[in-house]
Amino acid sequence: MKILLRAATIYDPQSEFHLQQQHILIENGAIAYIGPDEQQADQVIATDGLSVSAGWVDMQAYAGEPGLEYKEDLESLAAAAAAGGFTEVLLLPNTEPVVQTKGAINFIKNRTHALPVTLLPAAAITVDAAGKDLTEMIDLHRAGAVAFTDGTHPLQGADVILKALQYVQPFNGLLMNRPEHTRLTENGQMHEGEASTRLGMKGIPSLAEEVTITRDLQLLRYTGGKLHFSLISTAxxxxxxxxxxxEGLQVSCDVASYQAAFTDETLEPFDTNYKVTPPFRGASDAAAIKEGLRDGTIDAVVSAHMPQDVEAKKLEFDLAEFGIINLETAFAVANTTLELPLELLLEKLTSNPRRILGLPEARLAVGEAASLTIFAPGQTWVPSADKSRSKSHNSPFFGRELKGRVLGTIHKGQLVLNDSF
Structure with missing residues (x-):
């Protein structure tokens, strides 16, 4: 099948056509032509503001399969990811059972090989993500684990982190940790500040994140290796x-695309769709996030996709589970709220995640396999629950106008379009 992207603006700093408007012909899953001459094709994609980049990579999303498929299974997550422009997605290991064996890694690979999105398994650092005994990370790496994290369970023990940092160095493995001191956040519902006091909710202090980062960086100085912080939120x-x-430490970090969309003062009180962890924090924290993205301190923007069923969200605020779905809206939310130049935002979605995860580069060049995201950064749209591909509908963005529309993806020889062309 021949697919023509007509007059598409190319975003690829490695390409001679970077920021140029060219016709792109895809034939049998590979890029066959890039240039000014229109080509014959079986399907033509054309719209105002048509743009294309290397396929986007999400470094953090959650699927409930196996064990919690009613929240999100692998097929529905892949559909949501493709609709959001992602061609590769790193999966958290917090399923039932936890992804901590070669069999679990192979299950994900076998179940997803035919899907239009590459789902990358992350394996647990500790058995059952309980923070105590290390898993067999060398065997898991050989089986295909792309990174190691306890996911939604932040590592607490300094001894465990130290041993894990040492353990993964022989194979240059990536350790990821969400910086949260859980004893300091126990029973917390939202950012600790004036708003939490006014609303009578127990706060989640910024200190819980900051002391953990300070400690983990000290351990990294001692051991060497590399460490990635997931979902930072404070100045x-x-x-x-x-x-x-x-200082030269091999440290990287990411932020949820929605982290600066609201503050603790602007979220809708007691609406559980705004209940996330880490929480929406103060205006100064949001400003620091934006600056950290601009100056390169923050390497990647992630969806932090955390589906929750109705029974987990339709509760009193203090009883509801944390998390929102965001795969389909991640780019648009970031493009609308983070105030970044488009080229810089795309860097946080393409080359930086690939570098951190050790994935091959995806290039827009003739002869290369087509792994592309097709989008229109200036177009506005309004997400809605009835059009969402996710099994869960816990989102504060339904009904809100966002800027930046994903049109589709081409990956693994498969074209996925959000609308007909």
Whole structure:
């Protein structure tokens, strides 16, 4: 099948056509032509503002399969990911059972090989993600684990992190940790500040994130290796990671695309669709996140896709589960709220995640396999629950106008379009 992207603006700093408007012909899953001459094709994709980049990579999303498929299974997650422009997605290991064996890695690979999105398994650092005994990370790496994390369970023990950092160094493995001191966040519902006091909710202090980052960086200095912080949210965290990078430590970090969309003062009180962890914090934290993205301190933007069923969200705020779905809206939310130049935002979705995860580069060049995201950055749209591909509908963005529309993806020889062309 021949697919023509007509007059598409190309975003690929490695390409001679970077920022140019050219016709792109895809034939049998590979890029056959890039240039000014229109080509014959079986399907033509054309729209105002048509743009194309290397396929986007999400470094953090959750699927409930196996064990919790009613929240999200692998097929529905892949459909949501493709609709959101992602061609590769790293899966958290917090399923039932936890992804901690070669069999679990092979299950994900076998179940997803035919899907239009590559789902990358992350394996647990500790058995059952309980924070105590290390898993067989060398065997898991050989089986195909792309990274190691306890996911939704932040590592607490300094001894465990130290041993894990040492354990993965022989194979250059990537350790990921969400910086949260759980004893300091116990029973917390939202950011600790004036708003939480006014609303009578127990707060989640910024300190819980900051002390964990400080400790983990000290361990990284001691052991060497590399460490990635998932979902940072505070100004002090950004500053600490910035200093560590200047020092030369191999540290990277990401932020949820929605982290600066609201603050603790602007979220809808008691609406559980705004209940996330880490929480929406203060205006100064949101400003620091934006600055950290601009100056390169924050490497990647992630969906932090966390589907929750109705029974987990339609409760009193203090009883509801944390998390929102965001695969389909991640780019648009970031494009609308983070105030980044488009080229820089795309870097946080393409080359940086690939570098951190050790994935091959995806290039827009003739002869290369087509792994592309097709989008229109200036078009506006309104997400809605009835059009969502996810099994769960816990999102604060339904009904809100967002700027930046994903049109489709081409990956693994498969074209997925959100609308007819």
């Amino acid at each position: 002090a965290a950004v500053a600490a990671i910035r200093r560590a990078k200047e």
